[in-house]
Amino acid sequence: MDLKLDHHTKDGIEVVDVEGEIDVYTAPRLRELLIELVNIGHYQLVVNMEKVEFLDSTGLGVLVGGLKRVRAHDGSLDLVCTQERILKIFRITGLTKVFGIHDSVDEAIAARKSEK
Amino acid sequence: MSFTPLPAHVRTARLVATAVARRSGVAEALLDEVRLAVGEACSRAVEAHQEHCPAEPVRVALTGTNGRFEVVVTDTAVQHNGAADAAVPGGGANGGSGEAGGEPPDAAGEPDRQAVPAELGLAVIEGLADDVEIARTKAGLSIRMSWPSATAAS
Numbered sequence: 373m374d375l376k377l378d379h380h381t382k383d384g385i386e387v388v389d390v391e392g393e394i395d396v397y398t399a400p401r402l403r404e405l406l407i408e409l410v411n412i413g414h415y416q417l418v419v420n421m422e423k424v425e426f427l428d429s430t431g432l433g434v435l436v437g438g439l440k441r442v443r444a445h446d447g448s449l450d451l452v453c454t455q456e457r458i459l460k461i462f463r464i465t466g467l468t469k470v471f472g473i474h475d476s477v478d479e480a481i482a483a484r485k486s487e488k
Numbered sequence: 489m490s491f492t493p494l495p496a497h498v499r500t501a502r503l504v505a506t507a508v509a510r511r512s513g514v515a516e517a518l519l520d521e522v523r524l525a526v527g528e529a530c531s532r533a534v535e536a537h538q539e540h541c542p543a544e545p546v547r548v549a550l551t552g553t554n555g556r557f558e559v560v561v562t563d564t565a566v567q568h569n570g571a572a573d574a575a576v577p578g579g580g581a582n583g584g585s586g587e588a589g590g591e592p593p594d595a596a597g598e599p600d601r602q603a604v605p606a607e608l609g610l611a612v613i614e615g616l617a618d619d620v621e622i623a624r625t626k627a628g629l630s631i632r633m634s635w636p637s638a639t640a641a642s
Contacts, residue, residue: 396531397495428527429609457520464615465608 374398376423377405383481386414391423394431402431406438406449415447418480427458432465439471448472448487450480490545493537501548502527505559512552513638518618522559522635525616528609529561529631536565536628556619557637563628 375398376391386409394402409417419435421427439449450472453459462468474480489504491497505526506519514522526548533546541564549560610631614620617633624630 393499395495395527396498396534426523426527428524428531429612430531432608461524461612464612 375401377401379405379409382477383485385416385418385481385484387477387481388417388419389423390419390421393426394424394434395426395428396430399430399434403434403437406434406441410438410441410445410447415442415445416484417442417447417449418474418477418484419449419451420477421451421453421458422455424453424455424458427461429461429465432461432467436467436470448484450474450484452477452480489550490547493534493542493544493546495531495534498527498530498534501530501546505548505550508550508552509557509559509635509637512557514557514635515638518635521616521618522557525613525633526559526561528613528616529559529633532609532631533561533563533565533629536563540565541567552637555637556634558632558634560630560632562630565628566625567627 374392375394376389378389380387380389388402388405388409390402392398406417417438419438435449435451442449452474453462454475459468459473462471462473472480472483474483489501491501502523506523509519509522510516530546530548537544537546544564547560547562549558549562551558551560610622613631613633614622618636619634621632622629623632
């Protein structure tokens with residue numbers, strides 16, 4: 373399956389919905405979207421990965437790149453993911469310590485709001 | 489099989505590898521690991537070839553013997569470049585830290601992998617495959633991975 377991207381604002385936080393496979397072929401599209409969102413001033417991001425079917429290290433690189441970009445503006449990038457096969461990649465690479473990973477978009481937003 | 493080093497072909501390569509693994513008797517629970525590890529190995533090889541020898545195909549061997557399903561992904565980037573670090577895209581410039589900190593990227597055209605160490609893909613493979621051997625040869629990098637299988641295939 374190809375990559376489908378969408379985004380919307382919820383409670384002042386930009387939620388990016390990702391569906392499909394994030395790999396060396398499709399990851400540039402996600403990177404471009406994250407860059408675009410930061411460039412227009414969205415520094416609080418939640419990436420919803422509940423419908424992601426595949427994620428490789430190129431995709432991880434894009435997410436880390438997005439995190440670095442929002443942090444440069446004192447922003448945040450949280451993830452929503454409950455799929456074990458995707459979470460496993462974050463654990464192997466140690467990135468569970470880098471990202472806030474939540475069970476739902478609402479939980480991610482609530483966690484972000486509580487830190488303000 | 490061998491394929492032109494294009495990112496679009498990596499998905500096909502990992503789907504084929506997963507299908508052959510399934511037919512070779514690799515347990516369903518391990519197929520996700522096969523898919524991801526083969527994808528990582530092919531992505532790395534494609535990036536190396538695109539940088540150093542875009543006309544040369546990436547080679548993937550899928551074999552089943554002695555109760556193991558084995559995948560070998562081979563690139564020839566060093567042979568065509570002559571640089572010792574060509575086997576790893578990015579030349580290891582960011583390698584070793586394993587951290588997501590550092591200076592923020594400044595260019596929209598920045599390669600995705602520059603946000604993380606170039607060796608991350610290899611680390612993922614080593615974390616996934618049941619048995620891994622990464623060999624740096626005069627030609628390039630050869631990544632051999634294997635998983636237990638119920639039957640021998642091709």
